[in-house]
Amino acid sequence: MNSRMINWFSQSWMVLVYIFLYMPIVTLVIFSFNDSQLVTVWSHASMRWYVALMGDGDLISAVALSLKIAFFSALISVFFGVFTAFCLNRYKRFVGRTLLSSMAATPLVMPDVIVGLSLLLMLVSMQHWLGYPERGLFTILLGHALLGTAYATVVVTSRLREMDSKLDEAAMDLGCQPLQVFRLVTLPLLLPALVSAFLLTFTLSFDDVVLSSFLSGPGYSTMPMVIFSRARLGLNPTINAVATVTIVVVTCAVIASSFYTSHQERKRRREVAQAYSDSNK
Amino acid sequence: MNNMTNYLRRFFNGRHLVIGIPYLWFLMLALVPLFIVLKISVSEMESTSVSNMVSWSQGWPSIKLNFASYVFIGSDELYVKAYLSSLNYALLTTVICLVIGYPFAYFMARSPKHLQPMLLMLIMLPFWTSFLLRIYAWKTLLVSNGVINNVLMSLGIIKLPLEMMNTPFSLMVGMVYSYLPFMILPLYANLSKLDMRYLEAAADLGTSPLKAFWLITVPLSKAGIIAGAMLVFIPAVGEYVIPELLGGPNTLMIGRVLWDEFFSNNDWPMASAVAVVMILLIMLPMAIYNKYQSEQLEPKP
Amino acid sequence: MAIAPRANAVREDLLRVEGVTKIFDGIVKAVDNVSLTVATGEIFALLGGSGCGKSTLLRMLAGFEAPTQGKIFLAGEDITNLPPYQRPINMMFQSYALFPHLTVWENIAFGLRRDHMPKAQLIERVESMLSLVQLTKYAKRKPHQLSGGQQQRVALARSLAKRPKLLLLDEPLGALDKKLRETTQLELVNIIEEVGVTCVLVTHDQEEAMTMASRIAVMSEGYFLQIGSPDEVYEMPNSRQVADFIGNVNIFDGVVEEDESDHVTIRSADCLHYVGHGISGNSGMVVGVALRPEKILLSKEKPAGTFNWCEGEVTEIAYFGAYTTYHLKLKSGKVIKAQELNNTRDLSCGLTWGDSAFAQWSDLAMVVLTQ
Ligand SMILES: Nc1ncnc2c1ncn2[C@@H]1O[C@H](COP(=O)(O)OP(=O)(O)OP(=O)(O)O)[C@@H](O)[C@H]1O
Numbered sequence: 001m002n003s004r005m006i007n008w009f010s011q012s013w014m015v016l017v018y019i020f021l022y023m024p025i026v027t028l029v030i031f032s033f034n035d036s037q038l039v040t041v042w043s044h045a046s047m048r049w050y051v052a053l054m055g056d057g058d059l060i061s062a063v064a065l066s067l068k069i070a071f072f073s074a075l076i077s078v079f080f081g082v083f084t085a086f087c088l089n090r091y092k093r094f095v096g097r098t099l100l101s102s103m104a105a106t107p108l109v110m111p112d113v114i115v116g117l118s119l120l121l122m123l124v125s126m127q128h129w130l131g132y133p134e135r136g137l138f139t140i141l142l143g144h145a146l147l148g149t150a151y152a153t154v155v156v157t158s159r160l161r162e163m164d165s166k167l168d169e170a171a172m173d174l175g176c177q178p179l180q181v182f183r184l185v186t187l188p189l190l191l192p193a194l195v196s197a198f199l200l201t202f203t204l205s206f207d208d209v210v211l212s213s214f215l216s217g218p219g220y221s222t223m224p225m226v227i228f229s230r231a232r233l234g235l236n237p238t239i240n241a242v243a244t245v246t247i248v249v250v251t252c253a254v255i256a257s258s259f260y261t262s263h264q265e266r267k268r269r270r271e272v273a274q275a276y277s278d279s280n281k
Numbered sequence: 282m283n284n285m286t287n288y289l290r291r292f293f294n295g296r297h298l299v300i301g302i303p304y305l306w307f308l309m310l311a312l313v314p315l316f317i318v319l320k321i322s323v324s325e326m327e328s329t330s331v332s333n334m335v336s337w338s339q340g341w342p343s344i345k346l347n348f349a350s351y352v353f354i355g356s357d358e359l360y361v362k363a364y365l366s367s368l369n370y371a372l373l374t375t376v377i378c379l380v381i382g383y384p385f386a387y388f389m390a391r392s393p394k395h396l397q398p399m400l401l402m403l404i405m406l407p408f409w410t411s412f413l414l415r416i417y418a419w420k421t422l423l424v425s426n427g428v429i430n431n432v433l434m435s436l437g438i439i440k441l442p443l444e445m446m447n448t449p450f451s452l453m454v455g456m457v458y459s460y461l462p463f464m465i466l467p468l469y470a471n472l473s474k475l476d477m478r479y480l481e482a483a484a485d486l487g488t489s490p491l492k493a494f495w496l497i498t499v500p501l502s503k504a505g506i507i508a509g510a511m512l513v514f515i516p517a518v519g520e521y522v523i524p525e526l527l528g529g530p531n532t533l534m535i536g537r538v539l540w541d542e543f544f545s546n547n548d549w550p551m552a553s554a555v556a557v558v559m560i561l562l563i564m565l566p567m568a569i570y571n572k573y574q575s576e577q578l579e580p581k582p
Numbered sequence: 583m584a585i586a587p588r589a590n591a592v593r594e595d596l597l598r599v600e601g602v603t604k605i606f607d608g609i610v611k612a613v614d615n616v617s618l619t620v621a622t623g624e625i626f627a628l629l630g631g632s633g634c635g636k637s638t639l640l641r642m643l644a645g646f647e648a649p650t651q652g653k654i655f656l657a658g659e660d661i662t663n664l665p666p667y668q669r670p671i672n673m674m675f676q677s678y679a680l681f682p683h684l685t686v687w688e689n690i691a692f693g694l695r696r697d698h699m700p701k702a703q704l705i706e707r708v709e710s711m712l713s714l715v716q717l718t719k720y721a722k723r724k725p726h727q728l729s730g731g732q733q734q735r736v737a738l739a740r741s742l743a744k745r746p747k748l749l750l751l752d753e754p755l756g757a758l759d760k761k762l763r764e765t766t767q768l769e770l771v772n773i774i775e776e777v778g779v780t781c782v783l784v785t786h787d788q789e790e791a792m793t794m795a796s797r798i799a800v801m802s803e804g805y806f807l808q809i810g811s812p813d814e815v816y817e818m819p820n821s822r823q824v825a826d827f828i829g830n831v832n833i834f835d836g837v838v839e840e841d842e843s844d845h846v847t848i849r850s851a852d853c854l855h856y857v858g859h860g861i862s863g864n865s866g867m868v869v870g871v872a873l874r875p876e877k878i879l880l881s882k883e884k885p886a887g888t889f890n891w892c893e894g895e896v897t898e899i900a901y902f903g904a905y906t907t908y909h910l911k912l913k914s915g916k917v918i919k920a921q922e923l924n925n926t927r928d929l930s931c932g933l934t935w936g937d938s939a940f941a942q943w944s945d946l947a948m949v950v951l952t953q
């Protein structure tokens with residue numbers, strides 16, 4: 001095996017994997033512009049399904065509900081995620097630390113059906129005893145927030161690990177009480193991680209079908225629930241249209257944010273280099 | 282002195298509050314629900330709710346445990362088969378993901394530094410777009426009058442459409458497709474940190490590249506392999522959406538059994554018992570993953 | 583080049599540490615029953631090898647760690663249990679710990695803002711700090727836009743801005759490269775002198791301690807071996823460990839033969855020592871005789887007299903420019919080091935490898951170590 005062959009092999013392997021990953025997405029987008037009622041047979045290009053989408057009241061209200069739930073569950077997830085990550089990272093020893101870290105990792109790995117079932121049964125018992133909560137938006141929100149907290153914890157933790165704990169001490173040394181340290185130093189430095197945790201948990205919530213199905217009540221269908229119930233029955237060209245819209249939005253957001261971060265990184269490196277060359281003059 | 286006790290009181294209260302918030306949150310939403318599942322799995326179903334496990338007779342609580350659901354799971358072939366085939370499919374998914382993902386992650390980690398962020402982003406991108414929609418997309422590709430069959434037939438490669446949909450094949454395609462990024466990401470994270478000097482040292486000592494790969498790269502990336510395998514295997518065991526959309530009625534997976542017990546049969550104790558047994562099955566891989574994860578969450582020494 | 587202690591400074595104790603012990607996890611004794619006092623205006627250095635507990639002691643002074651035992655007083659007040667944010671003490675961190683999200687100006691103003699200093703006064707204070715460390719031009723920059731030396735000065739300005747009673751410096755120059763360290767050392771001392779703040783400084787670099795401090799505490803395994811001015815610990819070490827730690831030293835093991843009030847003689851394997859002052863010991867006692875390499879004179883001719891010389895073979899020559907170090911292997915197999923100043927351009931004593939040479943020294947060059 002010479003290195004040319006290895007190169008060739010590795011490149012084609014990577015290309016094949018990318019084709020595998022992107023082929024379904026690309027077909028989905030292409031066929032959303034297909035005029036035919038048959039999803040998989042190309043007739044000619046049209047915006048027909050997008051027009052149909054506009055008039056699809058069920059789907060549109062489901063999208064609105066999903067956006068609402070995703071937004072609030074992401075907020076809640078980031079809030080609790082910061083607390084969890086902070087405890088696990090900054091308090092090296094406390095009773096039940098292992099329990100907390102296991103509990104925080106559980107929703108990451110536990111199959112969705114179990115998380116959904118267990119949460120629902122808990123909520124039902126709660127309702128039995130307390131008469132609250134009614135199944136609906138709130139219960140879905142709770143489920144998504146639980147899942148989101150677990151992910152947000154991971155994102156925030158990895159940022160906290162990179163952060164110099166000496167900064168906290170420096171702040172205290174200069175007169176900050178613990179809460180001020182958090183507000184004036186830790187939080188501003190965590191901000192980028194909070195943004196990415198928010199985006200991640202937002203997406204997770206926006207995407208979830210299993211938890212929502214368990215936790216929703218009558219009259220509350222999220223977008224994935226609507227899509228799922230239609231997809232179960234068969235192929236449906238409006239789904240292609242919805243898919244294309246979400247894919248375009250998400251792709252633009254992801255690409256923009258990755259360009260932004262790499263731009264920031266390059267700028268930063270330039271400035272560091274500049275600082276040293278200035279001071280050597 | 283007063284000042285000091287004051288300070289101590291404030292500090293400890295603050296700290297306890299900070300720990301208490303996430304603790305309560307997870308206790309309420311992660312731990313208590315699991316115990317409730319456990320409880321309901323040994324209860325009896327009454328018309329609309331489950332029976333009270335603890336009843337009071339003559340001032341004494343009497344606990345009534347009902348293991349009927351478990352007995353049923355053990356004796357009914359359907360459940361045993363469903364568990365076994367779930368484990369089987371999950372294992373197969375893990376192996377295929379590893380076979381595809383490991384070389385991919387390896388090549389990605391070895392590709393030019395300036396390209397890596399973009400390659401990584403391309404892996405992450407599908408991950409950010411809806412999982413459900415991507416599974417749906419496979420349906421449009423795989424059905425008998427679907428895109429793949431249409432293309433193959435119009436090229437004259439096949440005469441009759443291939444029956445790909447609603448078979449173990451379509452299920453595996455969907456599973457591998459969905460879980461591949463979960464395998465690639467931890468592997469890449471691990472392999473990109475691998476010190477190339479080990480390989481150079483090995484080459485220097487006269488090891489062939491392939492042997493060096495087996496003897497050095499693979500053992501050193503063990504942590505990544507374990508993390509990736511667990512991240513794929515555990516959720517795959519309980520997967521519901523993929524078998525429902527791509528597997529057809531004949532592929533048996535335990536996630537679907539649970540779902541049906543709950544939603545179609547309304548048998549909560551049975552659904553709970555199915556869940557408890559499922560948790561027991563994935564306990565070991567989960568313990569492995571948790572250990573790995575908590576090492577990751579440890580503050581740096 | 584030790585900076586002379588400020589002779590006219592008012593000598594009153596600012597910091598008093600009484601029997602402080604710190605035990606981590608119930609087993610690791612990082613600091614072991616340490617007591618010290620630091621006078622107002624002093625620059626006090628904690629010197630010791632890695633892991634000897636310097637940082638732990640400093641962190642207890644700052645309030646980041648609570649002592650397991652003992653008390654700390656600042657200006658007569660017990661601060662042992664005061665949290666860091668209530669102590670009139672500021673610290674300059676080893677890796678500076680500048681807040682990356684704040685500009686130089688905001689970093690310096692950070693502590694003042696916590697005290698709710700009136701705006702006009704705050705601006706004036708920050709400006710004066712900036713000009714003190716000559717960074718006025720860089721006020722608007724973020725820390726990553728500064729070089730290492732500049733960051734170090736920002737850290738100094740930030741820790742001085744609150745006019746602390748006591749300034750703590752943890753390896754203040756540790757993150758700088760060798761060349762920059764030397765110039766920065768003097769700069770740092772000048773600024774500290776100018777402000778007149780009392781300092782406790784931690785370092786593992788003995789040269790740095792000697793240059794900057796008016797007093798040094800040599801630490802080992804959590805306790806103090808010796809406290810004294812730089813010349814005291816160098817010229818009069820009280821133990822082998824101190825002698826060994828500070829600079830280079832040759833130690834001859836010997837036995838006291840003659841013990842008079844004005845001199846002692848000590849016999850070691852290779853020579854007879856005549857020490858021109860009395861020691862607190864008695865004849866027959868086993869002692870060590872410490873002799874600094876620069877106090878040895880090498881020659882080819884055999885010296886007159888019976889005391890304070892020995893003969894050996896040159897086994898190693900290391901040329902350092904200003905001086906040369908020779909390794910001399912004595913008859914017993916012991917190797918001693920001798921440093922000769924190169925005060926002419928031809929290497930002064932003309933010794934090369936394998937030559938037999940004589941080392942001699944004066945009767946006041948040695949320190950007798952009884953422990
Ligand atoms: N938080 C801690 N928990 C447990 N042990 C600690 C802790 N901090 C320090 N130690 C131990 O206390 C001892 C002294 O540590 P310290 O950091 O004070 O050393 P040092 O003199 O500053 O060394 P260095 O020059 O390497 O910084 C070491 O053995 C160290 O392992």
Ligand SMILES: [Mg+2]
Nearest residue numbers: 633636637638
């Ligand atoms: Mg230290």
